Amino acid sequence: MLNREFIAKLQEIVGKEHVETDKADLICYSYDATQRKFLPDVVVHPGTPQEISRIMQLVNEHKIPVFPRGAGSGFTGGSLPTKGGIVLVMTRLDRILEIDEENLVATVEPGVVTEQFQQAVEKVGLFYPPDPASLKFSTLGGNVAECAGGPRCVKYGVTKDYILGLEVVTPTGDIIKTGGPTMKGVVGYDLTKLMCGSEGTLAVITKIIIKLLPLPEAKKTMLVLFDSIDGAAQAVSAIIRGKIIPTTLEFMDGRTIDCVRQATDLQVPDDAQAVLIIEVDGDREFLAKQVGKISEIIKPLGVVETRVAETPEESEALWQIRRSVSASLRKVNPDKFNEDICVPRSKVPEMIRKIEVIADRYDVPIVNFGHAGDGNIHVNVMIDSKIPGEQEKADKAIKEVFREALALGGTMSGEHGVGIMKAPFIPMELTKTAIDYMKTIKKALDPNNILNPGKIFPSDG
Amino acid sequence: MVIRIMAKLKSLEDFRDEIDQCVKCGCCRAHCPAFGAEKHEGRVARGKIALADALLNGDVEMEERFLLDMSQCLLCGSCYAQCPNKVHTEDIVAATRREIAKRKGLSTFGKGVGTVLKNQGLMNLLAKGGGAFSKLLFKKIPEQSGLRLRFPAPFISSDRTLPPLTAKPFRERHPEIIPGDVDKPTVLFFTGCGINYMYPDSGEALLKALKFIGVTVIIPKAQVCCGLPAVSAGAAGTVESLAEENLAVFKRHNYDYIVTACASCLSGLSHVYPGMGEQFDEYQDKIKDIFVFLVEQEFAEKLAELPKVEKPIRVTYHDPCHLRNHGITKEPREILKALPQVDYVEMEAAGTCCGLGGTYSVYHYDTSKKIGAKKAGFIQESGAELVATDCPGCIMQLQDSINHADGRQRAVHILDLVAEALPD
Numbered sequence: 025m026l027n028r029e030f031i032a033k034l035q036e037i038v039g040k041e042h043v044e045t046d047k048a049d050l051i052c053y054s055y056d057a058t059q060r061k062f063l064p065d066v067v068v069h070p071g072t073p074q075e076i077s078r079i080m081q082l083v084n085e086h087k088i089p090v091f092p093r094g095a096g097s098g099f100t101g102g103s104l105p106t107k108g109g110i111v112l113v114m115t116r117l118d119r120i121l122e123i124d125e126e127n128l129v130a131t132v133e134p135g136v137v138t139e140q141f142q143q144a145v146e147k148v149g150l151f152y153p154p155d156p157a158s159l160k161f162s163t164l165g166g167n168v169a170e171c172a173g174g175p176r177c178v179k180y181g182v183t184k185d186y187i188l189g190l191e192v193v194t195p196t197g198d199i200i201k202t203g204g205p206t207m208k209g210v211v212g213y214d215l216t217k218l219m220c221g222s223e224g225t226l227a228v229i230t231k232i233i234i235k236l237l238p239l240p241e242a243k244k245t246m247l248v249l250f251d252s253i254d255g256a257a258q259a260v261s262a263i264i265r266g267k268i269i270p271t272t273l274e275f276m277d278g279r280t281i282d283c284v285r286q287a288t289d290l291q292v293p294d295d296a297q298a299v300l301i302i303e304v305d306g307d308r309e310f311l312a313k314q315v316g317k318i319s320e321i322i323k324p325l326g327v328v329e330t331r332v333a334e335t336p337e338e339s340e341a342l343w344q345i346r347r348s349v350s351a352s353l354r355k356v357n358p359d360k361f362n363e364d365i366c367v368p369r370s371k372v373p374e375m376i377r378k379i380e381v382i383a384d385r386y387d388v389p390i391v392n393f394g395h396a397g398d399g400n401i402h403v404n405v406m407i408d409s410k411i412p413g414e415q416e417k418a419d420k421a422i423k424e425v426f427r428e429a430l431a432l433g434g435t436m437s438g439e440h441g442v443g444i445m446k447a448p449f450i451p452m453e454l455t456k457t458a459i460d461y462m463k464t465i466k467k468a469l470d471p472n473n474i475l476n477p478g479k480i481f482p483s484d485g
Numbered sequence: 486m487v488i489r490i491m492a493k494l495k496s497l498e499d500f501r502d503e504i505d506q507c508v509k510c511g512c513c514r515a516h517c518p519a520f521g522a523e524k525h526e527g528r529v530a531r532g533k534i535a536l537a538d539a540l541l542n543g544d545v546e547m548e549e550r551f552l553l554d555m556s557q558c559l560l561c562g563s564c565y566a567q568c569p570n571k572v573h574t575e576d577i578v579a580a581t582r583r584e585i586a587k588r589k590g591l592s593t594f595g596k597g598v599g600t601v602l603k604n605q606g607l608m609n610l611l612a613k614g615g616g617a618f619s620k621l622l623f624k625k626i627p628e629q630s631g632l633r634l635r636f637p638a639p640f641i642s643s644d645r646t647l648p649p650l651t652a653k654p655f656r657e658r659h660p661e662i663i664p665g666d667v668d669k670p671t672v673l674f675f676t677g678c679g680i681n682y683m684y685p686d687s688g689e690a691l692l693k694a695l696k697f698i699g700v701t702v703i704i705p706k707a708q709v710c711c712g713l714p715a716v717s718a719g720a721a722g723t724v725e726s727l728a729e730e731n732l733a734v735f736k737r738h739n740y741d742y743i744v745t746a747c748a749s750c751l752s753g754l755s756h757v758y759p760g761m762g763e764q765f766d767e768y769q770d771k772i773k774d775i776f777v778f779l780v781e782q783e784f785a786e787k788l789a790e791l792p793k794v795e796k797p798i799r800v801t802y803h804d805p806c807h808l809r810n811h812g813i814t815k816e817p818r819e820i821l822k823a824l825p826q827v828d829y830v831e832m833e834a835a836g837t838c839c840g841l842g843g844t845y846s847v848y849h850y851d852t853s854k855k856i857g858a859k860k861a862g863f864i865q866e867s868g869a870e871l872v873a874t875d876c877p878g879c880i881m882q883l884q885d886s887i888n889h890a891d892g893r894q895r896a897v898h899i900l901d902l903v904a905e906a907l908p909d
Contacts, residue, residue, distance in 0.1 A: 048550035051539050052526035057510045096526070097511035115524055139515070160515035350569045354506075 026065045030086055034068055034110075037078045042069040042116070053111040056096040056103050057158075058445060064091065064105035069113045073191065073199050073230040076112070080197035080228070080475075083110065089474050092224045094134065094166030097158045099362060100443030102170060102223045106478045114165050117230065120144055128236040129188065129205045134165025134229045138172075141234075151239040153180035156439070165229045171221030173439030175272035175303075178397030180237075182439065184220035191231035192219060195470035205233050218465075223441050224476040226469050243271060243305035244315050245339040247331045248322060249296035253277050255326035256298035257373035260396045263302070264369065266321045268314060273397025274301040274346055277376060280353070280391045287352035290345055296328050300396065301346055303339075349393055357389060357406035361418055365429040366438030369399040378428040379403060386421040388414070400438035426452055442480045451482060492728040492761040494721050497541060497580040504541070504577060506570045507534040513564035513574070518838040519557050519845075522855040527554035530564035530574035537581045547585055555581050557849060559842025559856075560717055561806035576760070582719030591720055646885040655685035659704050663692065666699030670741040672778065673703045675731075677750035678710050679877025687877070690904030691746050691775060697907050698782055705734045711753030717843030728758055728765070735768055743768065746775045746900055748805030748876035749843075755811065774808060776816040776875060776899065788823035791906060797828040800902070801869035803860070803883060804836040805876035817875050817899055824906050832867035834859075841882035857886030865892055873899045 035043045044050070044067040053067045065088075070076045083090050089109035096103050105111050118135035125148055132141060138159040142152050155174035156162055162172070168190070173182045189203030202215035219227055250256040256275055263270065276284075278297040285292055292299070304314045315332060333339035353360055367375045376392060379401075383390040394402035403425050407414040426436045426449055436453055437446055450459065463481060467473075513530035514520055520529040527536070527550065536554055539545040560575040568574075655676055665671075672695065680688040695702050709730045715723035731754075735743065745751045755772045758765040779785070802818055814836070822829045840846065840856030864872050864887060872883055872894055883896035 044550075046548065046550040047539075047545050048527060048536055048548065048554055051535050051545060052532040052554070055509045055531075055535060057508065059509050095511050095514055096509075097514075113526075118524075137515070158511065161511045161513075351571065354508075354570055 026088065030082075030088070031066060033082055034066065034079065037082070038068055038070050038075050042071065043067070044069075053093065053096070053113065054105070056098050056101060058099060058101045058104070058443070060101055060104055060444070062105045063108065064111040065108045067111045067113060069116050071116050073193055076193045076228050076230060077197045077199050079110070079112070080193055080195060083474050084196055084472050087472055087474060089477050090228075091476055092165075092169070092228050094163035094169070095137070095158070095161050097162045098166065098170060098443065099364075099440040100170075100437070100445040102441055102443040102476070102479060103166070104444065106444060109474075112228065114228075115163065117165075118163075121231070123148060123150070123236075124205070125150070127205060128238075130234045130236055131205070132164055132232050132234065134163060134168070134232060136164050138162055138164055138167055145236055146239055149239050150236040152186065152234060152236055153177075154183045154186060164232055164234075168220055168229055168232055169222065169224045170441045171439070173395070173398075173400065175274055175395055177400075177439075178273050178395065179269045179271045179305075184217060186235045187216055187220055187232060188235050189233035190216055190219055190229055192227035192229050194227050195472070195475040199230070200227075203233065207235070221441065223443060223479055225466060225479055226475070228475070240271075240305040240307075242308045242311060243303055243339075244311045245333040245342050246302045246315060246318070247333075247342040247345065248300045248302065249293060249328040249330075250298040250300065251295055251326040251328050253298040253376050254373055256300050257376060257396070259300060259322040259325050260372060261370055262321050262325065263318055264397070266317065268304070268318060268321075270302050270318070270397060271305045272301065272303040272395070274394070275299065275396035276346065276349065276393040277391060279389065280349055280393045283352040283356045283391060284345060284348055287355040288348050290348060292345065293328055299345065301342060346393075353391060353404060353406060357408060359407050359409045361405040361407070361422060362440075363403045363405070363422055363425060363436070364394070364400060364438050364440045365403055365425060365434055365436055366398070366400040367429055367432045367434030369397065371432040371434070372396055372399055372401065375399075375401060375429060375432060375434070379425060382421050382424045382428070386417045386424070388417050388421050390421065390425075395438075398438070399434065423449065423452075444479060447478075447480060447482050450480070492725045492732065492758070492764070494583065494724060494757075494761055495576075495580060497537060497577070497584045500537070500577050500580050501541065503572060504534055504538050506572045507531060507574075508570060509535070510569060512567055512569060516563045516567045518559060518561065518563060518840060518842075518856045519849075519852060521859075522852045523557070528557045530568070530572070533558060533578055533581070534572065534574060537577050540581065540584070547589060552585065555585065556845075557852070559806075559838055559840070559845045561838040561842055562810040563806060563838055566810055579716050579719070582717075583721040584719075586719040586721065591718070646881075646888045650682050651685045653685075655681045655688040656704055656706055656708075658685070659692070661704055661706060663696070663702045663704070665696065665701040669699040669701065670782075671701040671703065671739070673705065673735070673738055673740040673743045675708060675711070675743055675745045675750055675754065676704065677745060677747035677877070679747050679749075679881075684877050684880065684898060686904075687746060687898040687900045690898065690900035691744075693904045693907055694775075694779065694784070694900065698779075698784060698787065700782070703738050703740055705738060707737075708734045711750040712757065713749045713753040714843050716753070716757055717845065724757065725761065728761055732758075732764060741771070742778060743772045744775045744778050745772070746875065746898070747878075748774070748807035748874075749878055751811065752807035756807075774811075774813050774816070774875065776820050777813060780816045780819055785819050785823040788820065788825065788903075788906065791825045794826040797826050798871060799828045799830055799867075799869045800824075800871045800873050801830050801832040801864060801867045802835055802899075803832075803839060803864075803872050803874040803879055803896075805874055805879045806838050808875060809836050817873075820903065821873055821899055824902055826906055827902060830867050830869055832869065832872075833863045835863075839879045839882040840886065841878045843878075846882065853882070854886070854889060857882055858890060861886040861890035861892055864894055865890065870894055871902075872896050873902060875899055 054061045054063045089107045091105040092112045093103040115135040117133035119133045121131040123130045153176045155176045156172040167183045276299040389406045391404045405418045407418045409415050517529045526532040558578045562575045564574050712724040712727035840853040846853040880896045
């Protein structure tokens with residue numbers, strides 16, 4: 025427990041109503057989408073960068089850890105207050121400060137919800153592509169901190185590709201700017217990129233300068249059913265080799281489709297063993313041509329059925345199958361461990377085959393779906409953790425999946441980050457020397473290790 | 486003779502499995518109206534489920550913040566509609582409120598609701614006296630009339646627009662059976678309190694519509710409140726005894742369908758009652774929203790045959806949460822669009838909550854107003870003169886929100902427009 029004097033100082037900085045210590049409030053900020061729970065000592069809702077700066081100075085005096093939080097929708101525990109201390113809720117900073125139509129640049133505060141920002145820029149014909157599945161509720165600050173991805177990344181890249189500059193509060197309480205609103209800029213180290221994906225361990229983000237694109241005129245969605253996962257995987261490579269980069273290339277494997285069949289009344293033919301959802305965007309007249317070309321390319325690869333949406337409503341209906349996956353999986357098995365490995369996209373078929381072998385070896389159902397176009401596979405190990413021994417089997421299978429992904433030149437996380445969930449595994453991917461350099465950077469910025477400690481690295485060094 | 490059949494609501498303990506289904510993904514943050522207005526995790530489904538879980542595990546006391554968070558829910562089910570795991574947070578919150586009532590006693594307000602709703606005589610008396618005091622209390626009285634009994638006078642803020650109560654409740658105006666054609670179905674009209682005491686004209690409109698197609702209508706005098714306001718207040722005993730009385734009424738008559746013209750009543754009858762025991766199951770296929778019934782009776786086609794009006798009025802539609810949650814979104818629109826005097830326009834976010842939420846608006850009028858203000862904005866932007874819906878509670882809240890935004894639109898029941906279109 026923190027002493028009364030310390031709480032009083034926090035109240036003095038942000039105002040009494042923005043400091044919470046009641047048990048009910050602490051419980052409400054104790055979790056994220058990992059479903060792990062860690063009770064903080066106090067929840068603080070700051071309203072300005074200056075307040076955050078003063079908080080950081082104060083906690084350095086008292087050596088109290090601080091855990092920044094956006095929507096708390098992360099999958100790896102990046103925002104969890106694993107060591108008690110302060111949860112710093114960033115959602116009061118939720119203004120879109122500027123949308124500059126001349127320079128195609130916007131400036132926002134970190135608490136802005138991603139979809140609300142997208143809608144705001146789309147109203148003036150502009151486009152912010154990164155689209156994590158959580159975009160309706162996750163915040164841009166959280167997206168930057170985790171370097172969020174999404175289905176559209178095949179064509180458009182991930183969050184960091186759109187971040188031109190930041191304003192951050194450092195762990196010691198300095199307010200600094202990194203980068204700026206220009207398209208080019210090479211003065212000094214690129215601290216902006218360093219902050220993107222640093223999982224809230226290096227600084228608290230207080231302003232974000234974002235690059236925008238013109239909004240594509242239209243999009244077209246196709247749903248293609250294949251008689252084998254190989255056919256679907258080859259289709260992905262063939263499309264890309266055919267010099268077409270779709271906006272999204274989502275796939276679902278046979279086990280995923282089985283779950284959807286069991287749990288919903290959506291119509292999927294029995295001989296479909298894999299599904300690809302392919303979306304293309306651009307000028308209207310250009311799209312029909314692209315859809316024709318894609319159909320032509322994939323025709324010899326065991327296509328069972330192709331459905332093409334002509335209207336937004338029809339497109340939505342096609343996406344229903346993909347959107348029903350999460351709930352369907354849960355109906356089949358209560359506990360789901362969702363990993364998000366990423367391999368070079370040509371290696372997707374090989375990776376899927378390896379995962380099937382692992383599933384058999386450890387006798388655990390593993391279902392795969394995700395972003396085939398960029399090699400980012402969501403590997404879901406399904407168990408009932410109440411059954412003794414199941415958790416151990418799942419842990420072993422997951423470790424094996426990481427090993428295979430790395431062997432194929434991939435990574436253990438494409439977009440979810442490390443947090444606490446993958447921290448024990450990172451020595452599999454990074455050498456000790458590389459980890460030590462990262463820790464040196466962390467220590468230089470945060471000498472007292474008070475900003476989001478216990479994340480990313482296997483143990484606090 | 487009153488037939489007593491026991492009805493029993495589930496306890497919070499019964500929801501343990503449902504609570505475990507929440508994976509804390511945060512999706513509810515995008516859809517909860519209370520969270521939208523207040524932006525605190527305690528306001529949103531995920532937070533409330535964490536708190537209910539903590540209560541079951543003895544990790545939290547029923548202290549001020551806990552009680553506030555649990556009161557900050559409209560039970561609108563917006564979170565359920567979008568939840569990937571389909572967790573019924575509205576039921577979990579209602580069960581938590583019952584648990585609070587059990588351990589700490591019903592709040593003064595909860596008690597007030599219970600006493601009033603259970604007492605027909607008091608209801609009628611209040612209805613008769615309502616017109617007089619409402620003139621003193623309420624700043625602006627719209628053309629549509631009525632006052633909701635879920636709002637006892639001492640709790641009503643003086644800047645709320647409320648219609649006066651009717652001098653003669655709807656059910657007192659008609660015989661129990663209004664015969665129609667022998668080859669047409671017979672329906673039991675479950676009026677609900679809103680139509681009985683506040684908006685009797687909408688009840689008259691329903692009768693006119695059903696007479697037009699020859700349907701026989703039974704209006705049982707012994708029917709009572711569906712109990713939804715009591716669900717909201719956590720008054721378990723009240724809900725159960727109201728359900729038992731209504732069940733006895735359902736058993737006493739012969740009919741093909743039970744129709745409602747109030748989304749909340751529909752939810753009470755077809756969502757809350759089945760949770761209280763198997764004895765309610767046999768009625769589930771019979772309970773229908775009036776517009777679902779009318780569409781099945783090909784009423785839209787009959788409306789389309791009426792001569793078109795030269796200068797139609799622009800009308801938009803608000804989806805009551807308790808219809809949207811039951812998947813009823815097309816039928817009310819179909820009837821509206823078929824009306825000869827209506828130029829239908831869809832507004833943005835038609836399916837978001839109006840902000841009333843049973844007893845919510847009484848405890849949290851400020852938040853309720855914030856939620857309503859958004860809605861009033863969408864109504865204004867649509868360019869409609871009228872916002873039509875299918876729930877007396879929504880009508881009242883929508884009109885209040887419009888008045889606060891200095892709008893000129895009126896909130897009406899779709900049935901009012903139907904009656905206007907039909908020949909006398």
